[in-house]
Amino acid sequence: MDENAINNLKEALLLNPDNIPLKQYYAEVLLKANRLDEAEKQYVELLALYSDKKSEAGLARTYFAKGEFSKCNVILEEILSRNEHDPDILLLYVQALIKENALQKAVEIYTLLLKHNPNYRNEDIDGILRLPAHQSGDSEDEESGVFIQRPTYTFKDVGGMDNVKKQIDLKIIKPIAHSELYKAYGKKTGGGILLYGPPGCGKTFIAKATAGEVGSRFISVGLNEILDMWIGNSEKNLHQIFEIARQNTPCVLFFDEIDALGASRSDMKHSSGRHLINQFLHELDGVDNNNDGILVLGATNTPWNLDSAFRRPGRFDRIIFVPPPDESARESILKIKLRGKPTESVDYAAVAKKSDHFSGADIEALIDIVIEEKLELSFADGIPKPMNTKDLINALKKHKPSTQEWFATAKNFALFANDTGLYDEILTYMKIKK
Ligand SMILES: Nc1ncnc2c1ncn2[C@@H]1O[C@H](COP(=O)(O)OP(=O)(O)OP(=O)(O)O)[C@@H](O)[C@H]1O
Ligand SMILES: [Mg+2]
Numbered sequence: 001m002d003e004n005a006i007n008n009l010k011e012a013l014l015l016n017p018d019n020i021p022l023k024q025y026y027a028e029v030l031l032k033a034n035r036l037d038e039a040e041k042q043y044v045e046l047l048a049l050y051s052d053k054k055s056e057a058g059l060a061r062t063y064f065a066k067g068e069f070s071k072c073n074v075i076l077e078e079i080l081s082r083n084e085h086d087p088d089i090l091l092l093y094v095q096a097l098i099k100e101n102a103l104q105k106a107v108e109i110y111t112l113l114l115k116h117n118p119n120y121r122n123e124d125i126d127g128i129l130r131l132p133a134h135q136s137g138d139s140e141d142e143e144s145g146v147f148i149q150r151p152t153y154t155f156k157d158v159g160g161m162d163n164v165k166k167q168i169d170l171k172i173i174k175p176i177a178h179s180e181l182y183k184a185y186g187k188k189t190g191g192g193i194l195l196y197g198p199p200g201c202g203k204t205f206i207a208k209a210t211a212g213e214v215g216s217r218f219i220s221v222g223l224n225e226i227l228d229m230w231i232g233n234s235e236k237n238l239h240q241i242f243e244i245a246r247q248n249t250p251c252v253l254f255f256d257e258i259d260a261l262g263a264s265r266s267d268m269k270h271s272s273g274r275h276l277i278n279q280f281l282h283e284l285d286g287v288d289n290n291n292d293g294i295l296v297l298g299a300t301n302t303p304w305n306l307d308s309a310f311r312r313p314g315r316f317d318r319i320i321f322v323p324p325p326d327e328s329a330r331e332s333i334l335k336i337k338l339r340g341k342p343t344e345s346v347d348y349a350a351v352a353k354k355s356d357h358f359s360g361a362d363i364e365a366l367i368d369i370v371i372e373e374k375l376e377l378s379f380a381d382g383i384p385k386p387m388n389t390k391d392l393i394n395a396l397k398k399h400k401p402s403t404q405e406w407f408a409t410a411k412n413f414a415l416f417a418n419d420t421g422l423y424d425e426i427l428t429y430m431k432i433k434k
Helices: 003-015 020-032 036-049 053-066 069-080 087-099 103-116 123-129 162-177 179-184 203-214 223-230 234-247 271-285 327-338 348-354 360-378 389-396 404-416 424-429
Strands: 193-196 217-222 251-256 294-300 318-321
Touching: 003 020, 020 036, 020 053, 036 053, 053 069, 053 087, 069 087, 087 103, 087 123, 103 123, 162 179, 162 193, 162 203, 162 294, 162 318, 193 203, 203 217, 203 251, 203 294, 217 234, 234 251, 234 271, 234 294, 318 424, 327 348, 327 360, 348 389, 360 389, 404 424
Parallel strands: 193 294, 193 318, 217 251, 251 294
Antiparallel strands: none
């Protein structure tokens, strides 16, 4: 609308100052013309005359356009408190919350929007809030959501962990590669592997490498991070994640922080948490749906928080302890991580020997310390200075291994809550039991 027309409207309004629809129209026009201060003034006056949703939403929109998101949100919160489900208003609220970085709340409101407007979809918002992208038929090879990755590294890039590699191979890789053989013998397949152990020892890393190993997609679900945001709509979303996996086989479906579903967490004791666990087990069992081609892996630092229903056959029926790397594993991790970087006659065995209790992540941190020192020395002449044995051994003192704390806790569970012998591996590792 051109300026002239806006001025005409203004004139008309001077003659009819209490004509609310006219005033609303004028305010709307001002907002569209990006004359935000004037729009704000009109809406404030309108609301003083007569409070209605249209003017409230208009004022909220004006604040949004002005970048005053918290003012915008105060109004929207008020509208919402009256049980409002208008998708435009909910969408505005979601957008303002995203601007304010209140993502958790944004997911909550967006979920509400979807609940009341089931056919509504906004791909931009889906992307930002990391909701699973809905499936379009043509996405054959396209990475259809942020969850889906195609890891490029394989078991070769994982140092040590021979037992874990072997178990993963036998339990989930072979059954997919040779499904006819398994069928011929009537041997059941299915079920997943749960990895547990101290932080930084390669649980997440090997899960990804498994996908690289079989050349499949990798779908990672951080339960703490994601499902918490979805309370209320979690079951549906969990189902959606499994559906995405089913449409992207073969794939590794990885549940990180699976203890988030643990029944001993107080919020999981409530019925909503129980529903979520049941939904998860239902999906895992693949009763209504076919889980062929899905390799299920899970990881946790606190297996003792996990509901025992998870461990039944066909579910996480193999539970593997991932200990800190032993000396020879540390040696291979050092070699892997230093590969292709400037080094000079490094005695890997000597560094491995002196790095007791170091996790893979600790070894990475160690190398990082040396790299930073070397970088500083290299700035002057621009020539990279190689890392050597002494550098690495000196750096050992500058980094405290991060695995010990976990054992202090784990020991108690292994000693006092080990009825089924589930934690024998911890005791063996700690040399408490043979
Ligand atoms: N065995 C290993 N071989 C090669 N790299 C490793 C190994 N273990 C750990 N790393 C390195 O350490 C990083 C951290 O490991 P990862 O994230 O897999 O630990 P995690 O066991 O999942 O820990 P958390 O319990 O904290 O989630 C990895 O990104 C990887 O680079
Ligand atoms: Mg991890």
